[in-house]
Amino acid sequence: MAPGGHGTDRDPKDLDVKVKVGWVKGMNRLYFLYQAYDDYWDFSLPDLHNDIFELVVDGDRSGGPFISPFHPIKGMDPMEAWFSFQGVQAQNYHIFTPAKGKEWAMVWGGQPWIKNLPYANAAYNYNFNPGESGRLTLEFWITPFDYAGTEGPSRAVESALTENKNIGISWAIIDYDNVNIKSNNGFWNLSRERTMYGNASFLLPFRLMPLENRFLKPIDAQWSFSVIDMNRRMVAFTDESKGVITSWNWDFGDGKTSTEQNPIHIYSNPGQYIVILWIEGPSGKSRMAKVWDVAVK
C-alpha cells in the first residue's frame, strides 16, 4: 500500500492488514475478506472516530469525481451536490472495524440504502474490547452501481459484473489508536493518489478473472436457447460447453436430432420438451439435459 496522510512508516505491530476480493460469475456482487491485527481497536464512539476500512468502487470505470467538494461546477450548493452527485456513479463505503452499536458502514453519499440487504451484508469475528489489541476478521459483500440515486433502488442500475471486465477499486485504512485523541494515527491508501476517496479516476483496475482451469471440468456440456418465433415454434439453441469439443449431438425431444453446434429447430407441435445435448472431445464426453425448459405453443 502507498502511504498517504500521516503514518508513512508501516509497522505490522501497529496495524497489519490482509484484504481478499472475489466475485461469482452471474451475480453483481463483490465479496471481501478483511483480516487485520491492530494494537488498539478504536470503536467505542458513535461517530467517524473508529478504525475504518474505506472502500471505493467504480463498477463501470466511468472515472471522475464523485463527492460534493470535487463537483466540477464551482459554487454548487453542497447539499444539492450531495443528492444529485455524491456516490451516484462510484461509491465510497466507510466500513467500521468493528461496528458496535452502529451500522456496519457509512455510505458517503445520498444512497445509504446500498449498504443493506439485498445489496450488501457484513459479518465480523473478533474477541477484544475497545482499546485492546487483537485480530479481526470481517467478511462482507457489496453491490456496485453505475447509478445509485438518492431516491432508492427503483431507478438504480447495478454494475454488470462479467468475466475479464475491469472495475475500479481502491481502499484506505484509517487507524485510530486512542479514543481520547481526535486525529487518526494512520491513513493508508492502496492507490497512490490520496484523493481516490472522492475521484474514481484514481482507482485501480481490478480484473474479474474467470475461474482457474483447476476448478473446471476438462469437458462440460452447457447450452441456452431462445424462442425466436413462437408463431412458427422456431427455437435457436446455443452451445455454451467448455473444453475441447469435436462433436455435438442434440436431441430436441420431439424425435428430431442435429449434429450442428448451434442448431435452429422448428417444432411441429405445441408442448414442453426434454432437450439433450451430448458432446465429445479428446478428454471424454458430457451431457446436459433440460426438462421442460423448452416450451412452445
Ligand SMILES: [Ca+2]
Ligand atoms: Ca494501530
Ligand SMILES: [Ca+2]
Ligand atoms: Ca461509475
Ligand SMILES: [Ca+2]
Ligand atoms: Ca486502531
